[in-house]
Amino acid sequence: MLFDAANTRAVARTLKSHYANASDIPPLVVDPVCVSTSGHTLLAPDAVQVLIDELCPLATLITPNKVEAELLLSQKGVSVQITSLEDMISASEKLLALGSKAVLLKGGHVELTLADVEKVAAARIDITVVREELLLENMEILKVHEKDLESRLLVVDVLREAESTTLFVSPRIESTSTHGTGPTATNPHPLTRILIKSAAKTWKDYVEHDFVKQLAQGTLPRECFLHFIKQDYLYLKYYARAYGLLVAKSSTYSSIQSATQTIVNVINEVATHKAFCAQWGITEADLAATPESPSTTAYGAYLLDTGLQGDSAKLIMALAACLLGYGEVGLWLKKEAAKPGSWVKLEGNVYLRWIEDYSGEVYQGAVKLGLETIETLAVEDPPNAHRFKEWCTVWEKCTRLERGFWDASLNLL
Ligand SMILES: Cc1ncc(CN)c(N)n1
Numbered sequence: 001m002l003f004d005a006a007n008t009r010a011v012a013r014t015l016k017s018h019y020a021n022a023s024d025i026p027p028l029v030v031d032p033v034c035v036s037t038s039g040h041t042l043l044a045p046d047a048v049q050v051l052i053d054e055l056c057p058l059a060t061l062i063t064p065n066k067v068e069a070e071l072l073l074s075q076k077g078v079s080v081q082i083t084s085l086e087d088m089i090s091a092s093e094k095l096l097a098l099g100s101k102a103v104l105l106k107g108g109h110v111e112l113t114l115a116d117v118e119k120v121a122a123a124r125i126d127i128t129v130v131r132e133e134l135l136l137e138n139m140e141i142l143k144v145h146e147k148d149l150e151s152r153l154l155v156v157d158v159l160r161e162a163e164s165t166t167l168f169v170s171p172r173i174e175s176t177s178t179h180g181t182g183p184t185a186t187n188p189h190p191l192t193r194i195l196i197k198s199a200a201k202t203w204k205d206y207v208e209h210d211f212v213k214q215l216a217q218g219t220l221p222r223e224c225f226l227h228f229i230k231q232d233y234l235y236l237k238y239y240a241r242a243y244g245l246l247v248a249k250s251s252t253y254s255s256i257q258s259a260t261q262t263i264v265n266v267i268n269e270v271a272t273h274k275a276f277c278a279q280w281g282i283t284e285a286d287l288a289a290t291p292e293s294p295s296t297t298a299y300g301a302y303l304l305d306t307g308l309q310g311d312s313a314k315l316i317m318a319l320a321a322c323l324l325g326y327g328e329v330g331l332w333l334k335k336e337a338a339k340p341g342s343w344v345k346l347e348g349n350v351y352l353r354w355i356e357d358y359s360g361e362v363y364q365g366a367v368k369l370g371l372e373t374i375e376t377l378a379v380e381d382p383p384n385a386h387r388f389k390e391w392c393t394v395w396e397k398c399t400r401l402e403r404g405f406w407d408a409s410l411n412l413l
Pocket of ligand 1: 235
């Protein structure tokens with residue numbers, strides 16, 4: 001907003017004198033405000049030229065938006081219309097030639113989707129993508145079960161430096177209620193997102209546990225896996241009974257139906273489990289004779305106790321980490337395996353079937369039902385602050401018990 005050439009020149013001259021006299025000067029950030037949001041020119045054309053010739057070369061960073069970038073480039077005789085992410089990247093490269101050390105081209109005026117970002121990221125390995133809410137954006141169950149995430153609008157800021165380009169991606173927030181999509185259209189699983197974020201570190205420790213990583217590489221010691229599947233068989237009994245309790249606590253046909261359906265899903269999981277155990281030489285008699293380990297008792301007893309003393313919503317929260325976590329692990333491993341030179345080894349992996357089961361359609365169907373149940377609950381019976389805090393506490397506790405369950409199998413050695 002320096003307005004005219006004289007002001008702009010005066011600023012440039014003053015800065016240059018500082019640069020000449022001091023060895024240690026702070027970075028200079030130039031926001032080339034040339035056009036107001038209502039379209040008024042705030043910088044005379046000859047001032048734009050001074051800005052380009054004298055201020056940009058002094059700047060560590062210039063931070064134009066789309067309109068300012070187009071104006072700066074047209075002044076240099078480059079006529080561009082910035083309407084896509086590719087246009088933004090190319091414009092940022094041209095803007096760097098104006099002499100600053102770096103350019104941050106702000107993306108507020110360019111509407112983009114995840115598909116736009118992924119297309120560019122796939123084509124340009126030299127570009128780094130930084131996502132806000134990285135943990136959540138990386139959650140495979142949310143991506144897979146949020147079909148409209150693809151069309152969710154994003155804001156992408158492009159940082160161009162001499163040797164690198166970085167895209168900063170964040171969800172677009174509509175600041176007025178007169179346009180744009182509502183929260184349910186942009187975020188179909190608000191409660192699940194809050195729960196995961198509220199215990200982010202424990203959740204990550206759980207779903208990206210060393211046990212999981214070793215299983216995915218096929219290097220997990222056989223004893224650890226055998227211990228795990230035997231204990232899991234015992235755990236699933238608690239889990240199925242907790243859903244039985246949920247049926248007993250449900251008062252509508254639809255909630256009775258979804259809890260019953262989940263018991264059926266658990267029974268399917270147990271059947272898969274038994275077949276799996278047989279493959280590993282474990283008989284049903286072996287399973288029945290297996291002593292329960294403390295981490296199994298702790299988790300199972302916590303589920304049943306929560307069901308006995310709380311309401312059905314609290315029990316649903318207690319069951320959610322189990323259902324969603326393994327769904328996330330399955331999808332994550334499947335996605336990682338598809339990357340070239342992946343650290344996940346599917347071919348010849350003795351644990352392949354486990355990965356396939358949890359990333360497969362049947363288990364993901366159960367995950368979908370679980371996500372819907374959680375979200376419906378929050379809408380039909382919105383929690384007050386106290387109840388909400390209780391849900392987060394229960395979720396965090398179960399996430400920790402899950403981590404403990406894998407710790408117990410891995411720490412055998
Ligand atoms: C301990 C545990 N957590 C989760 C799941 C997946 N339902 C499981 N089978 N076992």
